[in-house]
Amino acid sequence: MAAGKLYVVGTPIGNRGDLSPRARETFAAADAVLCEDTRVTGKLLAYAGVRKPLVRCDENVIAQRAQGLVERMRAGEVFAFASDAGMPGVSDPGQVLVDAARAADVAVEVIPGPTACITALVSSGIACDHFFFEGFLPRKAPARARRLAELAPVPGALLLYESPHRVGDTLDALAEAYPAREVALCRELTKLHEEVLRAPAPELARTVRERGELKGEMVVVVAPPDEEELARRCAPWAQAEGGEGDAGTDPDAALAAAIRRALAEGEAASSAAKRLSQRFSRKRRDVYALILAMAEEAEAGAGQA
Known part of the structure; x- marks a missing residue:
């Protein structure tokens, strides 16, 4: 049986100029490109001068298609998987495909690329000796508040992903849960209108509400708890x-x-x-x-x- 392979390819989070030569070469060498949105990845491949079949593998279908794709790789096909932006598998359905491939002893190779959470952490200026990536918080207010209570003792910065229409509610929840902490809102990273807003949690929540809806995908960086806060939050997680x-x-x-x-x-x-x-x-x-x-x-x- 021929040996296929799965390449997990990091793609730009906004600025297409961040596409690496190695990522371009990987797309060109693959039999097909697996992606979340064929339109988004199609534009990226066109920018790279690459023409390949595209297979939709978003969160709605990837679990059902993973086994069939793995069988094709075991038969010798080579696939490159790309998310809409950043590193696949980081708050992304690609984790399902990587897990299935490794379980079937299919070779998996990662082509490193940009990732929004680390870019935001560095841009925020918040202490980053230790950090915890949470991704998206729960949508429902009670579950969101409970999750923030669980995260409160984490002795490092918290990294959250958020969408424009939900960011106001998230910042309000952070202001209530962590009123003494600095919070940074990073949006449009690597793009023309990149912006980082940083202030104490309640102040940042008010600022964003006053500005109205902001555009672009966002990363929220929450400063670690100080010693006084940690002392108050001594209950086990x-x-x-x-x-x-x-x-x-x-x-x-x-x-x-x-x-x-x-x-x-x-x-x-x-x-x-x-x-x-x-x-x-x-x-x-x-x-x-x-x-x-x-x-x-x-x-x-x-x-x-």
């Missing part, structure tokens, strides 16, 4: 949600209780899977499957009541 028992003595029961609470609050399955997989050190896809199963069981029980 596992107790942050409360009422779920000791995760250390029965992690399966604690995970199930956390899922029931998330379902009761209407948190999206994908958001809950991401949050709880991090908290309980489980694979996200396994937690996601458990959430779906418990949701189905709850619906069946409600129907019989």
Whole structure:
């Protein structure tokens, strides 16, 4: 059997000039390019002077297509995977494909490229000796507040991704959860209108509300807690949600209780899977499957009541 391969290719986060020569060569050598949005990646390939078949692999279809793509690679095909911007796998559906490829002993090679979270961290000027990448916070206010409470003791900067229509709510939540911390909002990174706004959390929240809706994908950088704040937040992370028992003595029961609470609050399955997989050190896809199963069981029980 011929040996195929999966290349994971980092792409520019805004400025196409950041596309590396190695990334261009990888696209040119691949049999096909897997991507989130064929229109976005098609424009990038046109800029690079590369013409290749494009296969859509966004979060809606990648789980269903992963096994078939892996079989094609095992038969000898070479694929390059690119997200819409930045490094695939970082808050991105590419993680599913990489996991499937490695599980099937298909060679995986990463072609490094820009990433928005690290670019924002450096641009913010906030201390970056230690940092924690969170990605997107939960959409629902109760789940978002609970997650911020869990993240409060992290002794490093917090990196969050956010969209323009939700950033106001996120900054308000940060102002309530971390009123004494500096927060930086970084948007349009590497583009013509790149901007970094930095201020204490409540002040930044007011500034953004007054300016109205801002455009562009955004990264929020939250300064680490100082010693005084850490002293106030001495409870173990596992107790942050409360009422779920000791995760250390029965992690399966604690995970199930956390899922029931998330379902009761209407948190999206994908958001809950991401949050709880991090908290309980489980694979996200396994937690996601458990959430779906418990949701189905709850619906069946409600129907019989």
